Amino acid sequence: xxxxxxxxxxxxxxxxxxxxxxxxxxxxxxxxxxxxxxxxxxxxxxxxxxxxxxxxxxxxxxxxxxxxxxxxxxxxxxxxxxxxxxxxxxxxxxxxxxxxxxxxxxxxxxxxxxxxxxxxxxxxxxxxxxxxxxxxxxxxxxxxxxxxxxxxxxxxxxxxxxxxxxxxxxxxxxxxxxxxxxxxxxxxxxxxxxxxxxxxxxxxxxxxxxxxxxxxxxxxxxxxxxxxxxxxxxxxxxxxxxxxxxxxxxxxxxxxxxxxxxxxxxxxxxxxxxxxxxxxxxxxxxxxxxxxxxxxxxxxxxxxxxxxxxxxxxxxxxxxxxxxxxxxxxxxxxxxxxxxxxxxxxxxxxxxxxxxxxxxxxxxxxxxxxxxxxxxxxxxxxxxxxxxxxxxxxxxxxxxxxxxxxxxxxxxxxxxxxxxxxxxxxxxxxxxxxxxxxxxxxxxxxxxxxxxxxxxxxxxxxxxxxxxxxxxxxxxxxxxxxxxxxxxxxxx
Ligand SMILES: NC(=O)c1ccc[n+]([C@@H]2O[C@H](COP(=O)([O-])OP(=O)(O)OC[C@H]3O[C@@H](n4cnc5c(N)ncnc54)[C@H](OP(=O)(O)O)[C@@H]3O)[C@@H](O)[C@H]2O)c1
Numbered sequence: 001x002x003x004x005x006x007x008x009x010x011x012x013x014x015x016x017x018x019x020x021x022x023x024x025x026x027x028x029x030x031x032x033x034x035x036x037x038x039x040x041x042x043x044x045x046x047x048x049x050x051x052x053x054x055x056x057x058x059x060x061x062x063x064x065x066x067x068x069x070x071x072x073x074x075x076x077x078x079x080x081x082x083x084x085x086x087x088x089x090x091x092x093x094x095x096x097x098x099x100x101x102x103x104x105x106x107x108x109x110x111x112x113x114x115x116x117x118x119x120x121x122x123x124x125x126x127x128x129x130x131x132x133x134x135x136x137x138x139x140x141x142x143x144x145x146x147x148x149x150x151x152x153x154x155x156x157x158x159x160x161x162x163x164x165x166x167x168x169x170x171x172x173x174x175x176x177x178x179x180x181x182x183x184x185x186x187x188x189x190x191x192x193x194x195x196x197x198x199x200x201x202x203x204x205x206x207x208x209x210x211x212x213x214x215x216x217x218x219x220x221x222x223x224x225x226x227x228x229x230x231x232x233x234x235x236x237x238x239x240x241x242x243x244x245x246x247x248x249x250x251x252x253x254x255x256x257x258x259x260x261x262x263x264x265x266x267x268x269x270x271x272x273x274x275x276x277x278x279x280x281x282x283x284x285x286x287x288x289x290x291x292x293x294x295x296x297x298x299x300x301x302x303x304x305x306x307x308x309x310x311x312x313x314x315x316x317x318x319x320x321x322x323x324x325x326x327x328x329x330x331x332x333x334x335x336x337x338x339x340x341x342x343x344x345x346x347x348x349x350x351x352x353x354x355x356x357x358x359x360x361x362x363x364x365x366x367x368x369x370x371x372x373x374x375x376x377x378x379x380x381x382x383x384x385x386x387x388x389x390x391x392x393x394x395x396x397x398x399x400x401x402x403x404x405x406x407x408x409x410x411x412x413x414x415x416x417x418x419x420x421x422x423x424x425x426x427x428x429x430x431x432x433x434x435x436x437x438x439x440x441x442x443x444x445x446x447x448x449x450x451x452x453x454x455x456x457x458x459x460x461x462x463x464x465x466x467x468x469x470x471x472x473x474x475x476x477x478x479x480x481x482x483x484x485x486x487x488x489x490x491x492x
Pocket of ligand 1: 016017018019020021022023025049050051052093094095096120121122123124126149150151
């Protein structure tokens, strides 16, 4: 199985925060892979920028080191790596003081007609300063784009401020708000499954779908991100962006085309149709949790507060919600969302649970008829399983069995599966915003999240404790079981 590689136009990618964790772990390896596949011409430039003084050679050595650390030996070729490293250079600058920006302007002067992309791989409180400098030094050409990482704000008001600051330097069609979940193969495949097949769409509504589950579970703790995380929590860190974006793609109406604004218009309608969760219902439909000491794959693990080196914290490391989309298609269909750290497994998946059949023609004793489920797994092992009932093969008479039709990509297609960032970094160069969030989407998501945060604050309820290495507090299990349903578990 081969895939087509279409080279992109020559570009200059300026990674501000080029020496940081995101750049080394994700961005440089992703650009290397696209380069190795022949998608990035040799005359492209990747310019790292941050405050520390560094020569080009030192930044190239850091890039080489990052590629060795974060790309498997088998997927890396030394000669290609050396060619890639030649495209990399460095400028020292300070977003806050303005120092070094004339050096960047001088470096960019030779690429005035190229596509230019600024990737802001820095703390969000620097976004405004950086955009102001980019304007001040007249670095925005008609071919310029800017990529910003989450989080865009920490509530609706601050998100508007960030968006205003970026909007003073760039027009909306130049702004790429990245949510790397949208670059995952399975997420893009969700759109193809829904809109490239006749099979699902006629059933994709409250008449045939019982409920939807979206789980983004991490097995790791907060590690070195404790300060950021403790001021943020799972609702802001994961639900406002990743989980709501996935919910939108499951729930949206068929867009007119795959064009960015058609898709984003439909997603926005879903965000606006979400039934409010506020002081009236938050205690009934939301669960907050925080992990205490327990066990994970690597043995005994400390409690969240111990990782923080603190006595107490009111921040949630787990959240489960029962959301509802108040429109004709989804009336009465709950969307159960859950995400957390130090859970039993690292898994992200969307489960679309169909309704039970209306009447069984099979006698008792032939086996239970389970409702169909479509399970889309984002990580690990990206793939799709359609659970169906079949006759158990063999001469034992009519016995029914619940089995998955497995569409696992790793088995079906013998190719390396690109990381989400590979697709997204080059979509920026192609000017394709379909998999990026528009300003009104981000703000609509915050407008739904803010009342949940306010309701939690008002109720002054501490997060329920759960043991590290489990599936969260028992209240999260009760949240779905009260409705006569259970969280999906893979069993055969
Ligand atoms: N790491 C991830 O996997 C990940 C995932 C999703 C989102 N993000 C987001 O991506 C952003 C970067 O995260 P990170 O983990 O890479 O952070 P990080 O490791 O702390 O790196 C921050 C980078 O910014 C530079 N920097 C800091 N202040 C600066 C200034 N005033 N002017 C110019 N450069 C400055 C730092 O270098 P100097 O100190 O030399 O200036 C460093 O290169 C954050 O917004 C984060 O929320 C990260």
